[in-house]
Amino acid sequence: MFPPTTGNNVVLLEGAKNAHQAWYELVEQANYHLHLLFYIWCDDKVGRTLRDQLIVKAQQGVSVRVLYDAVGSFDLPNDFFEALIHAGGKVAKFLPVTLLRAPLLNFRNHRKLLIADGHAAYTGGINVGDEYLAWQDIGITLSGAGVNQLQEVFVEDWFYCTGEELTDADYFCRYDLHHTVSDTATCSVIASGPDQHFNATREMVFLTITQARSRLWIATPYFIPDEALLLALRTAVYRGVDVRILVPRDSDSRLCQRASRAYYTELLEAGVLINEYRGMLHAKATLIDNQGVLIGSANLDSRSFKLNFELSAVLSSESLCRQLQAWYEGLLASSDRVFRSDLDRVGYGDRMVISLAHLLSPLL
Incomplete structure (x- = not known):
């Protein structure tokens, strides 16, 4: 980083x-x-x-x-x-x-x-x-x-x-920061990969979750968190953080989608809001409070945290955060919120498929 x-x-x-x-x-x-x-x-x-x-x-x-x-x-x-x-x-x-x-x-x-x-x-x-x-x-x-x-x-x-x-x-390039007339956004680039002992992307995602104080809105196409990230998401809600997760309903990877749904129950019970966008959502972005933004190539899954070389940017800019908030809210208007009662209506066959996908999640 x-x-x-x-x-x-x-x-x-x-x-x-x-x-x-x-x-x-x-x-x-x-x-x-x-x-x-x-x-x-x-x-x-x-x-x-x-x-x-x-x-x-x-x-x-x-x-x-x-x-x-x-x-x-x-x-x-x-x-x-x-x-x-x-x-x-x-x-x-x-x-x-x-x-x-x-x-x-x-x-x-x-x-x-x-x-x-x-x-x-x-x-x-x-x-x-x-x-x-x-x-x-x-x-x-x-x-x-x-x-x-x-x-x-x-x-x-x-x-x-x-x-x-x-x-x-x-x-x-050399940049004279005293004469910068554009938006003064703070930027830190994160490059991670399997060559790192501690994956920089996963470390930053964990840090953003644990440091958020008012808002944590996550958009990701593939949501397969490990136990530490699940705990961090739940405890963020306990601190009073508005935690939302936006994933695609019509994913290009049905296996990853079903693996994601295996985590819904414990997150919904903790108070995390989950929405499924009616279409394919490929964006990887997180809003942190009122000025923090994380945008890049990394998904929230084991492949991005362990197997792939990824690139992300951590940005601090109130104007960028407002733009991303408007984008996120626009997608929510075309999404379906997931409720605990929805999971109770899932059939036995689908439950078996979800369970099997969950077993494979470390490989996805």
């Missing part, structure tokens, strides 16, 4: 369409270098549009580097980036899997990141693909000292995959 930086400007991107537009603008404005890291890159309209824009920038002399996960983008054609490479761009896969490296199916780079000239960046939960246009998701663009922290994450991942050292000071 990086130390907090001040003087950052943060823009909330509600929905994949706004995120895609932000990507295109960041790429268009770049004059020196573009660094992109995504878990999933699809061979579809969005994927080809972003690739073709990168080809144009590479032809203009901009240094372009693309890193994508070999498993997340497993169906991407081998020649997809051929024209970009021919134009001078550099492309790498994160941990390609072979028969001799099958265990690496688990250690995936789930991060989403786009950096332009070291001055501005995107991060969040949205991958490169058309599918996300139909889902509820969010991301942020960031300018300010926090971009240097995101750049460090990319530099380390790129070096691991390619051996190329990006140590030139031109990849990083």
Whole structure:
């Protein structure tokens, strides 16, 4: 976890369409270098549009580097980036899997990141693909000292995959905080992965739950907490914190959805409010009190806490918090609240499926 930086400007991107537009603008404005890291890159309209824009920038002399996960983008054609490479761009896969490296199916780079000239960046939960246009998701663009922290994450991942050292000071920016005229958001970047003895993302999630004093609103597509996080959520309610959990009703992973429902009973009995959004919710965000925000790529499950390389940003900004609150409340209006009585009406067959999914939850 990086130390907090001040003087950052943060823009909330509600929905994949706004995120895609932000990507295109960041790429268009770049004059020196573009660094992109995504878990999933699809061979579809969005994927080809972003690739073709990168080809144009590479032809203009901009240094372009693309890193994508070999498993997340497993169906991407081998020649997809051929024209970009021919134009001078550099492309790498994160941990390609072979028969001799099958265990690496688990250690995936789930991060989403786009950096332009070291001055501005995107991060969040949205991958490169058309599918996300139909889902509820969010991301942020960031300018300010926090971009240097995101750049460090990319530099380390790129070096691991390619051996190329990006140590030139031109990849990083100096920010005169005394003359920052934009929103003074505080930002601290969290990069975590299975290489850490104590997972930084899980530690931060636990800290936000235990430190919340008035509000803790969580949105996550996959909700499979461990015992410590369950205890922290329950005791937050006992302290008088307004604890809410928003998950999708129409999940793209039925197994994860059923595993999530195994935790409903004890949380509802403790006073946690649970809502299921009528659609697919892919956003990973948490509101903490009146100015704290946690946004990134990490889900609230064992895979994000133990097996994946994740990237999140802890932000302190009252204006950002208000925007995220409005977004969250808008989703609640299209959600169904879960009550204890709903669980009593679940049939025996569904209960068995939920129990089985719960047994598998450490692997999900």
